[in-house]
Amino acid sequence: xxxxxxxxxxxxxxxxxxxxxxARAAAATNHSITIRKANGNPVSAKSTLMLMSLGLKxxxxxxxxxxxxxxxxxxxxxxxxxxxxxxxx
Numbered sequence: 001x002x003x004x005x006x007x008x009x010x011x012x013x014x015x016x017x018x019x020x021x022x023a024r025a026a027a028a029t030n031h032s033i034t035i036r037k038a039n040g041n042p043v044s045a046k047s048t049l050m051l052m053s054l055g056l057k058x059x060x061x062x063x064x065x066x067x068x069x070x071x072x073x074x075x076x077x078x079x080x081x082x083x084x085x086x087x088x089x
Contacts, residue, residue: 002072003065006079010086013057016048018086023048025081029074033066045078 010018026033026045034042035051038061043050045064056062062082064075 001065001067002069002075003063004072004075004079006062006064006082008056008058008060008062009083011058013060014051014054014086016052019051020048021086022078022081023051026078029071029078031066031068031071031074033064033071033074033078036063036065037061038063 008014012018014022023046033045035045035054036042037054037056040054042063042065043054045051054062064078066075
């Protein structure tokens with residue numbers, strides 16, 4: 001199972017607008033992708049509500065994962081997206 005570790009760098013964390021932008025990007029990958037805090041339970045990266053339920057703040061570490069072995073490049077793109085100011089997307 002491919003995984004990527006990333007850090008949320010959006011200054012306001014993943015509140016509604018950046019969570020929606022991230023969920024749209026995850027949905028566009030056509031892979032089943034989850035996101036979780038380092039020691040937390042995974043949620044669908046394609047769900048704005050589930051992303052918001054994580055309460056992710058700036059500087060928090062997350063793990064992106066997929067059961068699909070071909071999802072590596074998509075995970076890389078999503079990890080890079082977390083390192084941007086998603087509120088401006």
